[in-house]
Amino acid sequence: MYSAEINRKQPALLLLAIDQSYSMLELWAETGQSKSAALAAAVNNLLGNAVLLCSRGDERVYGYFELGVLGYGSEVGPVLHGSDAGHLVVSVEQVADNPLRVDTVTRRVPDGAGGVVSVQQQMPIWVDPAANGATPMVAAFTAIEPVVESWCAAHPESFPPIVINVTDGMSTDGEPRDVVNRIRELGTDDGQVLVFNLHLSGTPSQPVRFPNSAGGLTDPNAAMLYELSSELPPSLLDAASAMGYAVQPGARGFLYNADAATVIDFLDIGTRSVTPTGLGELTEGRDDESDDDGPDGENA
Structure with a gap:
């Protein structure tokens, strides 16, 4: 289980549900940015990484991922540029071809001699910050449920979808327990x-990362979100461990009071952990044109 090869016949689905409520205007602790701005940057970083993972270094992008980003605040709907109300999920090729814009940003990077230098880089942008309204988490998961159900029916041999909900508060339209449990049964x-x-978290506070128990969670909302989070399968446990996180068997995909660096790590784990063997077509240099059949006549 949780070991299906990811390839062009069996893509992986990554769906993000991102809180865009009014409280996301608050500063996100150490970032110096609002939560909405820092989260949008993290999501754009994930999308850019997914595109890079699915390319061989040239301009061609291979369809290993399908991606969707749903925002929930004053409205509930797709916020990834290139998607729409009828198409929450788009292929990674469409993501690569349809950025909202390309910004020039200044980054400080190592200079190779122990110092740092400022360089200008081009960064594709697919999602802009937004913060308005309440936190209709039930509505968000309700919108996701039929998308996931139909995707699973169409991709029965694929690695199962990963749905990541990012929020700074509690649901304002009821508990999402029932709809999330239905999604997890798919x-x-x-x-x-x-x-x-x-x-x-908007304040510097002790984070809880990948716990295997709700014992230390005194916030009832945190305990509920923990209960609604799936256990990390072996590939994700290995990926989290490789990034330096002390994960134990039974650890769940749950972060509480997360800082920006941990959120970026987690989103990166989500993409890289499902492709330990599935990108062999790229890393092993298989023929670009073998879209339908592998070297032995089997599906690639």
């Missing part, structure tokens, strides 16, 4: 849908 032949929850 799946492919390779396993059930994985639902992870990330809680953002």
Whole structure:
């Protein structure tokens, strides 16, 4: 289980539900930015990484991922440029071809001699910050449920979808327990849908990362989000461990009072952990034109 090869016949689905409520205007601790701005930057970083993962270094992007970003605040709907109300999920090729714009940003990077230098880089932007309204988490998961159900039916041999909910507060339209449990019951032949929850903190506070128990969570909302989070399958446990996180068996895909660096790490884990073997077509240099059949006549 949770070991299906990711390839062009069996893509992986990554869906993000991002809180765009009014409280996301608050500063996100150490970032110096609002939560909405810092989260949008993290999401754009994830999308850019997904595009890079699916390319061989040239301009061609291969369809290993399908991606969707749903925002929920004053409105609930797709916020990834190139998607729309009828198409929450788009291919990574469409993502690569349809940035909202390309910004020039200044970054400080190592100079190779122990110092740092400022360089200008081009950064594609697909999602802009937004913060308005309440936190209709139930509506967000309700919008996601039929998308995940139909995707699983169409991709029965694929790695199961990963749904990541990022929020800074509690749901304002009821508890999402029922709809999330229904989503987690869906799946492919390779396993059930994985639902992870990330809680953002506006103040420097002790984070809880990948716990395997709700014992230390005194906030009832945090305890509920923990209960609604799936256990990390082996590939994600290995990926989190490789990035320096002390994960234990039974650890769940749950962060509480998360800082920006941990959220970026977690989103990166989500993309890289499902492709340990599936990008062989790229890393092993298989023929670009073998879209339909592998070297032995089997599906690639």
